[in-house]
Amino acid sequence: MKIILYSFVLIVGTLLSACMQSGRHPAVVLLDRAAFDTTLAGKPVALYTLTSGKGLIMQVTNFGLRVVSIWTADRYGKYDDVAVGYERIERYIHNDGERFLGPIVGRYANRIAGGVFTLAGLDYRLPQNNNGQTLHGGLKGLDMVVWDVERVTENAIRFTYVSPDGDDGFPGMLHITVDYVLTPDNAFEITYRAETDKPTVINLSNHAFFNLKGEGNGPITDHLLTINAAAITPVDSVLIPTGSIMPVDGTPFDFFTPVRIGDRIDDDHPQLKNGRGYDHNWVLGHAITPDAQWRTDGRVFLAATVYEPVSGRTLEVYTDQPGLQFYSGNFFDGKTNGKYGRPIGFREAFALETQHFPDSPNHPNFPSTRLDPGDVYSHTCVYKFGVAYDEAE
Secondary structure, eight states, X not given: OHHHHHHHHHHHHHHHHHHHHTTOOTTOOOOOGGGGOEEETTEEEOEEEEEOSSSOEEEEETBTTEEEEEEEEOTTSOEEEOBXXXXXXXXXXXXXXXXXXXXXXXXXXXXXXXXXEEETTXXXXXXXXXXXXXXXXXXXXXXXXXXXXXXXXXXXXXXXXXXXTTGGGXXXXXXXXXXXXXXXXXXEEEEEEEEESSOEEOBOEEOOOBOTTOXXXXXXXXXXXXXXXXXXXXXXXXXXXXXXXXXXXXXXXXXXXXXXXXXXXXXXXXXXXXXXXXXXXXXXXXXXXXXXXXXXXXXXXXEEEEEOTTXXXXXXXXXXXXXXXXXXXXXXXXXXXXXTSOBOOTTOOBEEEEESXXXXXGOTXXXXXXXXXXXXXXXXXXXXXXXXXXXXX
């Protein structure tokens, strides 16, 4: 039954995608490109539409490489936009309630304690933009700049950017290339590459927010989540890692088998209190081996899956990185509307950010985020969308 229904949905998705491209299908409502046409710092900003050809449709902008919308079918062929975002560029530029809706984040994703680190014997100070810490690169990270568009096809787009030496306090001129590709199996594949002219630290990630019911259609606490990880990096009250590795066995952080996100999110656990829910880095797969060596073999593996039981939509997350930040939308408060006029409420969106660990430059026991001249930083993240049939139905 699962196979038959899945094939049916793929066929329906392909037909709906074809209708959408011809402008005849009312279920997929693409955002107006004119609402994103502007110029910032002398560089053009635009909205781009990509399609997998098999039913997955995505719109992105080169302002911070933001994922603005992702349309995908449920098990009945009904389309919804499962990415949380805004409907016009001004709301992104002016941080209308939430700065990190869908962009690339860096030069260092996640947090650096106190905005300071030491590299090659030199001390560096970064802007403190979150409780005295540096979050996602600082005051003007990679999410707040206009990227160059090198090429665009029906299903792929390549972006490039040169971050100057000293950008938000980070050393080295960084040449970055990011590819967004929609594949025929309805996956959104992100590949990052970067090179530097002097020693630096780097940790790039994508900060897309998802709700598999569709944007603004209710809480994500009933989504079932699986994370292939036996440990997390516990944090203090300002979400900086303590430097230890905490096994998840017997805790609310054990997602080795599918668990509803909301089942244990309010348990009396100190880590849940620090994060106001889930806002933690999981040590992925076999990232830590029996001989205590971090997994850095460059292989892409399945890190997490999400299943929404009413729609049947699924999301699989693959990566070659050692960490995954799961954030359960604890700081959304309903005061900001999404692109369809519905409030973004408390725990109504989630993020699964593939990454190296937070604050790694200050923890020698964590996988290194150092990049030297002559080396190449590379990172692959895949968000694969599908549907599943609940055997209990």
